[in-house]
Amino acid sequence: MSTAEKIWPKGWPPEIRETPSRFKRAIGKYWVRRSSLCNDCGICVDLCPYGVHRKIGTKMLLPRDYRCIGFVCQETDHYCINKCPEKALTLIRNPMCDAMGDKRWTADLLISTWYQAETGEVPPGDLEYKVGDSGGGFDKLRFKFELEGERPKEIPDKKEISTSILLNRRNDKRPKVAISVPFYGGGMSFGSVSLTTMLARAKAAMAWNTFTCTGEGGYPEALVPYADYIITQVATGLFGVREETIQRARVVEFKYAQGAKPGLGGHLLGDKVTQAVAKMREAVAGSALFSPFPFHSVYSVEDHKKHVDWIKEVNPHALVAVKVSTPTDVDMVAVGSYYAGAHIIHLDGSYGGTGAAPNIAKKNIAMPIEYAIPKVHRFLIDEGIRDEMVIMASGGIRTAYDIAKAIALGADGAVIGTSELVALECIRCGNCESGRGCPRGIATTDPELTKLMELNWGAQRIINLFNAWHSQLVDILRRLGIQSIKDLVGRTDCLVHLDYM
Numbered sequence: 156m157s158t159a160e161k162i163w164p165k166g167w168p169p170e171i172r173e174t175p176s177r178f179k180r181a182i183g184k185y186w187v188r189r190s191s192l193c194n195d196c197g198i199c200v201d202l203c204p205y206g207v208h209r210k211i212g213t214k215m216l217l218p219r220d221y222r223c224i225g226f227v228c229q230e231t232d233h234y235c236i237n238k239c240p241e242k243a244l245t246l247i248r249n250p251m252c253d254a255m256g257d258k259r260w261t262a263d264l265l266i267s268t269w270y271q272a273e274t275g276e277v278p279p280g281d282l283e284y285k286v287g288d289s290g291g292g293f294d295k296l297r298f299k300f301e302l303e304g305e306r307p308k309e310i311p312d313k314k315e316i317s318t319s320i321l322l323n324r325r326n327d328k329r330p331k332v333a334i335s336v337p338f339y340g341g342g343m344s345f346g347s348v349s350l351t352t353m354l355a356r357a358k359a360a361m362a363w364n365t366f367t368c369t370g371e372g373g374y375p376e377a378l379v380p381y382a383d384y385i386i387t388q389v390a391t392g393l394f395g396v397r398e399e400t401i402q403r404a405r406v407v408e409f410k411y412a413q414g415a416k417p418g419l420g421g422h423l424l425g426d427k428v429t430q431a432v433a434k435m436r437e438a439v440a441g442s443a444l445f446s447p448f449p450f451h452s453v454y455s456v457e458d459h460k461k462h463v464d465w466i467k468e469v470n471p472h473a474l475v476a477v478k479v480s481t482p483t484d485v486d487m488v489a490v491g492s493y494y495a496g497a498h499i500i501h502l503d504g505s506y507g508g509t510g511a512a513p514n515i516a517k518k519n520i521a522m523p524i525e526y527a528i529p530k531v532h533r534f535l536i537d538e539g540i541r542d543e544m545v546i547m548a549s550g551g552i553r554t555a556y557d558i559a560k561a562i563a564l565g566a567d568g569a570v571i572g573t574s575e576l577v578a579l580e581c582i583r584c585g586n587c588e589s590g591r592g593c594p595r596g597i598a599t600t601d602p603e604l605t606k607l608m609e610l611n612w613g614a615q616r617i618i619n620l621f622n623a624w625h626s627q628l629v630d631i632l633r634r635l636g637i638q639s640i641k642d643l644v645g646r647t648d649c650l651v652h653l654d655y656m
């Protein structure tokens with residue numbers, strides 16, 4: 156029995172449980188208002204298949220309007236607004252949608268991610284859950300079948316479709332670690348997020364047989380039960396890096412740079428450095444902590460190899476991942492990482508990062524991941540080493556469709572982060588760097604704010620999101636007539652760019 160099966164009684168794939176918002180009024184795309192004309196007849200309760208209307212005894216409850224599918228419901232025979240005998244119901248678009256999110260993480264994407272985290276299912280109605288509105292990159296790419304309704308000649312049985320990928324393709328006698336979904340969680344350190352957030356991500360990773368990453372803030376003891384699903388990170392600050400933390404990891408990641416802020420290193424403001432964070436990082440509470448850029452011990456492939464050899468010596472079973480940002484010569488960096496002995500090259504493009512990364516850096520320094528992936532993929536093919544190197548891509552990957560597009564561009568899988576926080580009801584307010592700034596108790600180290608979120612609730616929300624993604628990935632492969640996600644790698648012929656059709 157795997158560790159996942161011990162914790163999640165029904166084993167793998169994990170059980171999906173409805174996990175509603177922890178707040179009294181969840182945010183949705185529509186508002187359904189019931190006026191005083193309502194006579195509590197309950198007709199709308201029977202009508203709405205989405206559970207918007209509820210009644211306890213003779214009393215109608217406030218509508219759960221965040222589940223309403225909106226005006227597309229007019230085309231059905233269960234449109235409550237028209238069927239109400241007292242004309243007591245009104246439907247409008249939630250005006251908050253105009254203020255929420257941004258071009259990349261639109262209000263629709265936020266709300267659809269919350270929906271998937273609550274139900275584990277693909278959102279119904281007109282909620283956009285595949286793309287944002289940035290006007291470029293993944294938002295301009297489509298799978299051909301999305302435009303043409305193309306059906307494959309032979310549609311594989313859904314159950315036969317594999318979304319699993321191998322993280323070690325070198326024949327170096329190290330374990331052939333496989334994950335069941337083509338994505339894992341990126342580094343978020345203890346200090347940048349709460350311990351509850353880290354544990355929720357770890358539990359979800361275990362349930363789906365994938366990984367999450369400690370980031371560079373040390374390896375809290377509470378994560379040890381999930382050790383088989385944890386990547387530990389070594390970054391320039393070396394915070395909390397110890398022999399035993401490296402020895403218990405199945406994958407160790409060197410972080411050379413972050414795509415959201417290349418050349419800037421890490422910076423944890425003093426008000427997030429609580430006693431617990433300071434203890435973990437062997438620092439002083441209240442003082443800001445810098446993780447400088449770059450590793451001053453690495454200026455060549457030979458130096459890089461010494462680093463990788465160091466980890467391999469300390470842990471003879473671990474795989475080594477190398478996280479780099481996306482400069483114009485990122486293809487050369489990837490080749491260097493291969494010759495240094497890494498198993499995974501993790502390309503981190505611009506647009507990722509939490510609200511703690513400065514916007515000016517996110518939008519202007521690194522190359523967007525959509526350009527970096529094919530550049531590295533093709534270069535590794537030309538060098539004859541693509542089959543041995545795993546490419547994982549991150550930097551603004553928000554949806555199952557983003558993951559599939561990244562793979563079609565040439566990555567083996569994706570590394571995700573913000574979408575997990577959105578599953579925990581992050582509203583993208585951008586206050587992540589501040590100790591008491593996170594209104595949702597996610598990116599905080601404040602003991603009071605941390606209590607806003609309960610661990611099992613958080614884990615289940617991420618598990619549900621992964622379930623919705625998994626079914627979308629299976630559906631994409633089925634529609635392409637592809638049996639395994641591995642066969643989607645580099646299939647740019649499946650994609651079209653809306654500007655060049």
Ligand code: SF4
Pocket residue numbers: 187202203204205207208222223224225228233234235236246
């Ligand atoms: S409009 Fe349709 S989806 Fe919305 S509450 Fe009424 S019946 Fe439900």
Ligand code: SF4
Pocket residue numbers: 509510576580581582583584585586587588592593594595596597598
């Ligand atoms: S809700 Fe919290 S995690 Fe989300 S952007 Fe705001 S501060 Fe950051």
